[in-house]
Amino acid sequence: MWMVIFLAAAPTLSLSPEEIIVRNLPDAAAAARTLRVYVEPYQVGQPAVLGQVRLQGKTLHFAPRFGLTPGLTYRVEAGTFRQSITVPRPQRKPSTRVQIYPSGERLPENLLRFYLYFDAPMRRGEVYKHVRLLDEQGKEIDIPFLELDEELWDPSGRRLTLLIDPGRIKRGLKPREEIGPVLEEGKSYTLEIADSWHDAEDVPLKATVRKRFKVTAALTSPPQMNRWSLSSPSDRLPLVVTFDRPMDYALAQRLLYVTNARGEPIAGTITLSQNETVWSFTPTQPWTYGEYRLVADTRLEDPAGNSLARPFEVDRLRPIEKKIPVEKQSRTFWVTKKDKDQ
Amino acid sequence: MLRRNLACVLLALCVTSLLIAAQADPSKGLVRGDVTLTSAGPLTFGPNGILFAADPLAATLYALDTGDNKPADSSERPQVEGLSDKLAKLLGINAKDVRIGDLAVNPLSGQVYLSVARGSGAKAAAVLVKVDRKGNLSELSLQNIPHAKVQIPNANDKSRSEAITHIAFLNNRVYVAGLSNEEFASNLRTIPYPFDKADRGASIEIFHGAHGKFETRSPIRVFAPYKIGEEDTILAAYTCTPLVRLPVKALEPGKKIKAVTVAELGNRNRPLSMIVYRKAGKDYVLLANSARGLMKINLEGIDSIPGITERVKDKAGLKYETIAGKEGVQKLDAFGKEHAVILVKKGDTLHLETMELP
Numbered sequence: 001m002w003m004v005i006f007l008a009a010a011p012t013l014s015l016s017p018e019e020i021i022v023r024n025l026p027d028a029a030a031a032a033r034t035l036r037v038y039v040e041p042y043q044v045g046q047p048a049v050l051g052q053v054r055l056q057g058k059t060l061h062f063a064p065r066f067g068l069t070p071g072l073t074y075r076v077e078a079g080t081f082r083q084s085i086t087v088p089r090p091q092r093k094p095s096t097r098v099q100i101y102p103s104g105e106r107l108p109e110n111l112l113r114f115y116l117y118f119d120a121p122m123r124r125g126e127v128y129k130h131v132r133l134l135d136e137q138g139k140e141i142d143i144p145f146l147e148l149d150e151e152l153w154d155p156s157g158r159r160l161t162l163l164i165d166p167g168r169i170k171r172g173l174k175p176r177e178e179i180g181p182v183l184e185e186g187k188s189y190t191l192e193i194a195d196s197w198h199d200a201e202d203v204p205l206k207a208t209v210r211k212r213f214k215v216t217a218a219l220t221s222p223p224q225m226n227r228w229s230l231s232s233p234s235d236r237l238p239l240v241v242t243f244d245r246p247m248d249y250a251l252a253q254r255l256l257y258v259t260n261a262r263g264e265p266i267a268g269t270i271t272l273s274q275n276e277t278v279w280s281f282t283p284t285q286p287w288t289y290g291e292y293r294l295v296a297d298t299r300l301e302d303p304a305g306n307s308l309a310r311p312f313e314v315d316r317l318r319p320i321e322k323k324i325p326v327e328k329q330s331r332t333f334w335v336t337k338k339d340k341d342q
Numbered sequence: 343m344l345r346r347n348l349a350c351v352l353l354a355l356c357v358t359s360l361l362i363a364a365q366a367d368p369s370k371g372l373v374r375g376d377v378t379l380t381s382a383g384p385l386t387f388g389p390n391g392i393l394f395a396a397d398p399l400a401a402t403l404y405a406l407d408t409g410d411n412k413p414a415d416s417s418e419r420p421q422v423e424g425l426s427d428k429l430a431k432l433l434g435i436n437a438k439d440v441r442i443g444d445l446a447v448n449p450l451s452g453q454v455y456l457s458v459a460r461g462s463g464a465k466a467a468a469v470l471v472k473v474d475r476k477g478n479l480s481e482l483s484l485q486n487i488p489h490a491k492v493q494i495p496n497a498n499d500k501s502r503s504e505a506i507t508h509i510a511f512l513n514n515r516v517y518v519a520g521l522s523n524e525e526f527a528s529n530l531r532t533i534p535y536p537f538d539k540a541d542r543g544a545s546i547e548i549f550h551g552a553h554g555k556f557e558t559r560s561p562i563r564v565f566a567p568y569k570i571g572e573e574d575t576i577l578a579a580y581t582c583t584p585l586v587r588l589p590v591k592a593l594e595p596g597k598k599i600k601a602v603t604v605a606e607l608g609n610r611n612r613p614l615s616m617i618v619y620r621k622a623g624k625d626y627v628l629l630a631n632s633a634r635g636l637m638k639i640n641l642e643g644i645d646s647i648p649g650i651t652e653r654v655k656d657k658a659g660l661k662y663e664t665i666a667g668k669e670g671v672q673k674l675d676a677f678g679k680e681h682a683v684i685l686v687k688k689g690d691t692l693h694l695e696t697m698e699l700p
Contacts, residue, residue, distance in 0.1 A: 048432075074434075112526060
């Protein structure tokens with residue numbers, strides 16, 4: 001009797017972190033050839049999950065090509081065997097936060113982009129459902145952003161670039177002619193990032209974030225490097241650069257750097273403060289006395305898309321100085337001994 | 343006599359081999375090896391079953407030999423009801439976490455290839471899925487596949503990345519349009535094929551100067567090669583709607599190109615996908631849009647149109663009609679001379695259909 005019960009032990013499904021494990025199948029070797037795994041709810045004709053079957057002794061292991069997905073129920077079929085198993089969803093409290101740039105409370109009418117910085121990778125797809133721009137009365141502005149299927153994420157999935165529809169910024173283009181600009185000088189707006197947005201682990205944001213800002217006149221001229229003020233750094237004190245206006249948060253970290261007199265880049269840490277009007281550079285090694293350069297790639301832009309090389313829009317009827325395009329601009333500065341050291 | 347015959351045969355052999363050598367070999371430079379895509383970008387077919395696949399996150403363009411280079415033995419036209427749900431089940435994920443990057447029809451076999459992104463975060467992956475003419479889905483294995491790749495210069499750096507919005511193959515060059523997540527650039531790159539390590543392609547800046555007096559940088563979103571008379575042209579739709587024409591011979595690195603606007607296609611609208619086709623002796627563009635439906639644009643007069651330089655009320659330039667009953671088309675590609683394969687969104691679900699060219 002005991003023997004009969006042992007032989008009739010029912011096949012069972014269990015989970016390892018990356019596999020579905022099938023035990024006690026009567027003829028495991030034959031079952032390995034017919035085993036198929038489907039995602040529930042099963043519908044006739046649906047494709048089986050991609051993956052590989054491995055036979056270990058009398059136990060079958062199915063490793064889905066892209067791992068197991070928490071929350072999904074998998075149906076395993078082999079011969080007459082049919083059974084389902086659900087991968088548990090880890091319970092985690094919402095913890096992901098978002099920060100918005102530009103950080104200022106006064107932004108130009110022709111603002112081109114916001115950056116949303118999250119502290120964990122986010123879920124892609126349908127991001128525009130969770131972002132709203134509201135006017136002073138709390139009324140939603142209709143389609144203010146350029147809704148790109150590709151969604152402009154950085155490679156880590158932690159930063160999204162939100163472009164204000166350039167068709168409603170550029171003068172002479174129909175969207176602006178007909179429905180007007182997204183932002184208007186003198187008015188206040190609120191950018192709202194809703195906590196309905198889920199991170200890559202499918203957990204919602206910790207809280208809804210609202211950024212209120214007032215709109216100032218359009219910024220139509222390019223930034224001018226010769227109007228920036230540079231501090232006199234020494235020892236480990238940073239070089240502090242004060243811009244002629246707020247600059248683009250991401251570009252100011254990538255397209256602005258320090259070299260020595262020979263043009264070799266100096267390693268160090270960049271921080272932006274005072275609503276992206278102040279850029280500080282602290283070298284990894286203490287400064288040595290002598291000549292240095294602050295170098296800007298002319299693609300460096302302000303938040304309205306005006307670069308050092310050219311304004312966002314060029315008025316062809318207004319004479320502008322025709323310059324030979326240069327890819328880099330630089331300012332020389334000196335690290336000297338402080339008075340007390342001399 | 344025998345010697346003369348032998349000489350003739352040898353000469354014939356020489357001529358034949360010279361002729362073969364003169365034709366560009368599309369498989370030249372392809373090496374077997376494993377390919378791992380990190381993101382699902384645009385696709386387009388080159389000659390002989392070579393599939394060009396862009397991986398925007400890795401800033402890489404691949405040429406993949408699909409081995410799918412024979413005419414189909416089926417006359418069926420691909421049709422997949424609930425494609426996005428089926429892809430989710432194939433890839434073992436929720437349907438809301440599946441994104442289709444692009445579709446391309448292999449002109450030789452009529453099989454459809456999709457670039458598909460699965461999930462977000464650390465477990466994100468991208469695959470190529472083949473849809474046969476019966477509508478069956480299978481993964482195109484990228485293990486030990488004959489391939490070549492080229493890194494797109496300066497595209498990605500630290501947190502900068504570039505969304506590649508469209509690629510096309512013309513005259514042994516791959517044209518690549520992109521949109522950066524940082525600076526507002528207007529990049530159209532041209533990359534020679536077979537890929538050449540020394541020439542990884544150059545970026546061309548396109549300006550839009552046709553509206554009023556203002557001139558701006560304008561990212562090209564989708565485009566299609568088109569011959570106007572004897573001149574190779576690119577018909578392109580900007581991210582903010584106007585349709586423009588660009589002569590291919592003007593697309594030289596370092597040059598500032600101004601495109602000629604040939605049609606304004608309405609506001610609150612983004613172009614999504616386009617093809618050029620011929621019907622009853624006339625040429626048309628079929629353009630899928632985000633808000634203004636599927637447009638059939640008549641290319642008659644494109645060679646003489648002076649370009650729209652004044653502000654226009656709503657639509658201007660080439661005439662177009664919106665195809666009724668074809669709302670929600672996201673992507674399309676030509677299927678033979680009389681049909682197009684379309685990816686249609688209804689609710690949250692994507693379906694694959696084949697339609698007759700209007």
